[in-house]
Amino acid sequence: MGVFKEFFEELPAEDKASLYSEDPNKSCRLFTSSSTGNYEGEDVHIWRDCLKHPCHPLEECKHVWPQKPIRYGELVGACSTQVRELASNILELIGEGLGVGAGYFRDELSQQMLLSVNYYPPCAEPSLTLGLPKHCDPNLITILLQGDVNGLQVFKDGEWIGVEPLPHALVVNVGYQLQIISNGKLKSAEHRAVTNSSEARISAGFFVMPSNDCLIEPAAALINASNPQLYKGFQYKDFFLNFGTKLGKTERVLDRFKLQARLAS
Numbered sequence: 001m002g003v004f005k006e007f008f009e010e011l012p013a014e015d016k017a018s019l020y021s022e023d024p025n026k027s028c029r030l031f032t033s034s035s036t037g038n039y040e041g042e043d044v045h046i047w048r049d050c051l052k053h054p055c056h057p058l059e060e061c062k063h064v065w066p067q068k069p070i071r072y073g074e075l076v077g078a079c080s081t082q083v084r085e086l087a088s089n090i091l092e093l094i095g096e097g098l099g100v101g102a103g104y105f106r107d108e109l110s111q112q113m114l115l116s117v118n119y120y121p122p123c124a125e126p127s128l129t130l131g132l133p134k135h136c137d138p139n140l141i142t143i144l145l146q147g148d149v150n151g152l153q154v155f156k157d158g159e160w161i162g163v164e165p166l167p168h169a170l171v172v173n174v175g176y177q178l179q180i181i182s183n184g185k186l187k188s189a190e191h192r193a194v195t196n197s198s199e200a201r202i203s204a205g206f207f208v209m210p211s212n213d214c215l216i217e218p219a220a221a222l223i224n225a226s227n228p229q230l231y232k233g234f235q236y237k238d239f240f241l242n243f244g245t246k247l248g249k250t251e252r253v254l255d256r257f258k259l260q261a262r263l264a265s
């Protein structure tokens, strides 16, 4: 996490300026929450800077990463490799646990990995802002390093519960794709990040996701007479486009992909 702190807090603005972009299609970009284009219309203002770039396969994406701090490539490269291995192991166990086979999520279903580093500066009025609004992650599975400052909350049984940072612990989030492929057996958890007035918070999410053209559908082995198919098949890129238009409306994100609206949640 030290190298991310150095990036956001110590790197001169001119070194960061070349990475700044409001174009979501740019592969490595730094952006800020005030660039949503709807500042006046927002119910709550978002208080976050974010650095995003792909981080797998390393050799194919490292050249777009920030060149400074000087050890960024080395440290983030080593971390990405380890997180990738951890995510693969977890996915193998989930495959076994679901009964679809340990190798089910290999290849296309987990081909991409994106790193999203969030920087939440101290906020003088935390009650008027959020670091990130309520959402579920759009991808397959997320491995989150949340540093040592409180801020992550999960929505459970109608209330927000703080996810306390534990030293050396990682947060593992089930994304919408895992919910769909498991035909609703695994549920993606609604979560958000709140701000605080005393110290900056940094979190780094590694988002394992399918290739853009990958066909996503509930695993055939999980569908039978008592477990009817809840979601239809689609290409991952179509889901992602739809997700972008439904930000903040978690209850609506899956609507287009449900087969039996009454049963699926």
Ligand SMILES: O=C(O)CCC(=O)C(=O)O
Binding pocket: 116, 118, 131, 132, 137, 144, 146, 151, 152, 191, 192, 193, 202, 203, 205
């Ligand atoms: O900052 C956090 O702890 C949460 C980040 C998050 O949910 C995300 O990047 O999707």
Ligand SMILES: [Fe+2]
Binding pocket: 135, 136, 137, 191
């Ligand atoms: Fe998230």
